[in-house]
Amino acid sequence: MGIIKDAYSLYIRDMLIFKKNWKTSVARSIIFPLTLILLLGNLGTTVNHAPIAVVNLAQNPEAMELISDLNSVSALQIYAMTNQQQAMQMLANGYVISVVVIPQGFSRYGQIYIYTDVSSPIASQEADAAIEQVAAGFGARTSIYNRGVAINTNYVYGAGSNYKSFLIAGIVIMVAAFGSMWSGGFTLITDRQLGNLKAFMATPVHKLSILLGKITYGISQSMINGMLALAIGLLYGGTIASGYAGLVPIIWFAFLSALGFSGVATALGTRINKIEVYSLIGMAITLPLWILSGAFLPTSTLPRFMQPFSTYNPMTYAVDAVRDVMLKGVLPLSTLIYYSALLIGFAAVTIAISLILFKNVNPV
């Protein structure tokens, strides 16, 4: 218990320092997500009246309702069709960028098929996003927990949904994960440089407490950063498909990412004496992981040889889970458990390494 209490005292110390400089700290932590969301979040947002062919094979009231919903979206220009071949021809000729097929026997729990012209990526992606939103809303009218209308999209590019939400999910996780790189591990080095580490180790405080204090501080910073990024994203037009309840899994996965990376950060901090070297190594670790996690683009768009790296990248799962919540509005329990277990395993390994390295850390 003493170890926890000491860790808490050291955590309070770091938080007091944070509180004193909260303006700069907050400014620093929002500038990154803000820039990314402003710059990249605007991709493809100007699509208006994207031409879409809707093939109504069902010819029932539900199908008519869905078409009228689609019609009410200004981003889309709907061409109602009854012949799929004809519609596909229009797609091939470039008259429409997507074909939506409502199959026979369509119901509120049914499926639709989307065929998308990949050669106009941004427009088609936005169009798909609009279609999916309508489809999701269509299902949601009956029950909130309903998966809505299942969508079978045939596209290569884009997440097939609101790119902003897609991007925000990636950024929130990344900011949360890498926030600990620039707080917990970073202050471990500055504390060593300033002699604080030596001063702490001259007190009866257990070394473990010092490390725990840094890890919890790193996590707090990460969570603050992650939540700020989420707030910016939502203010800027991102949406959480599952509503406010979705915040719980988002925070959970942000937390797990922060946990794992504070292990990485403190492990680096135990052995690196120079901030410059730490920054360099930190960048070299975080940037590839970020890209490989599919934060910007779906991992399916990565070159084939890179895809295994994305499979073994713990961030991929956190991003994926948050994206499920924000875009699909649903995260199956089995996925939640599986992804959580992966991330907890990652955190356990990094923190264990950090503990081992910290055991004989050099205070000076």
Add this chain to the structure above:
Amino acid sequence: MAEYAIEIDHLTKKFGDFTAVNDISLKIEKGEIFGLLGPNGAGKSTTINMLLGLIEPTSGTIIVEGKDIRKKLNEIKQDIGLVMQETIVEPELTAEQNLRLFGRLYHMSEEEIEKKIPFLLELAGLTEFRHAYAGTFSGGMKRRLETVKSLIHDPKILVLDEPTTGLDIQNRTKVWDLIRKINKEKEVTVLMTTQYLEEADEMCNRIAIIDHGKIVALGTPTELKHKIGKNVVVEVATSRQWLDKVAEILKKITGEKVTTSGDRASIAISGDAVKKTEQIMNELSRNKIPINGISMHEPTLDDVFLKLTGTSLRDTASQEGFASRREMLMRRR
């Protein structure tokens, strides 16, 4: 009850091939102010770091208040208050928050801490700065806060690693007064390292002169000065190209061993110093050797240091940058 505050026995610390501390033995009595005097890189900080369990000795034992450091380190840590070479009060915390943090790290109850804070601030003369951020303090104020911070848990021994390095004379005197007050009123044993002769002379009951990891002399300042064995030191300042010539003349007239350092040649003599100095001056002018000054003074600790190590502490100060860098490199290994 232990007889001594600190007993160091055959203590050695090696960093690779470099021996930072070489077979040091010391007994520090309770209630005294003991000084470790030596240039940068002499092994003072390494000794202190071993005393606090921050680095492990290569060999030898350290007993603090009758407790072996290898067995009862945590109890020893409660007995020692540390003031480090680097001023490390946290600039982003207030004076009060700085003290409170360390009270907690020494496992004091919140009530004890709150009772102690005003008392310590008073002692440091910082009562009105209780809620001010330490970053706004002057160097001397920071050092005073750092000093009383190390007293929060009522240690029996106060360890100060170069407590006044980088302070101006006025602030230095204030820190000295504070240390004396702590030593006297709170009956705290003080172990301090310093590279300043005046500081060692002024503050310490006993001094160990340490150079290249070895203790070269140990005793009260007066005892050490008597080690010179002579009562007057004559020092001639000249320019470097004349130094050898001056040394030759000094040697010829007095027959004593001449020590040179920088642009000065000095010699310790007994007997009629005035007469000998007159002879020296005559001889110098006869040889047309330009000099910048000549002085006679009682032996100082620097003369002792010079005699024992062949270098002057004043000169090593100019190599400070180099020495501390070397020390750091060694420590990093």
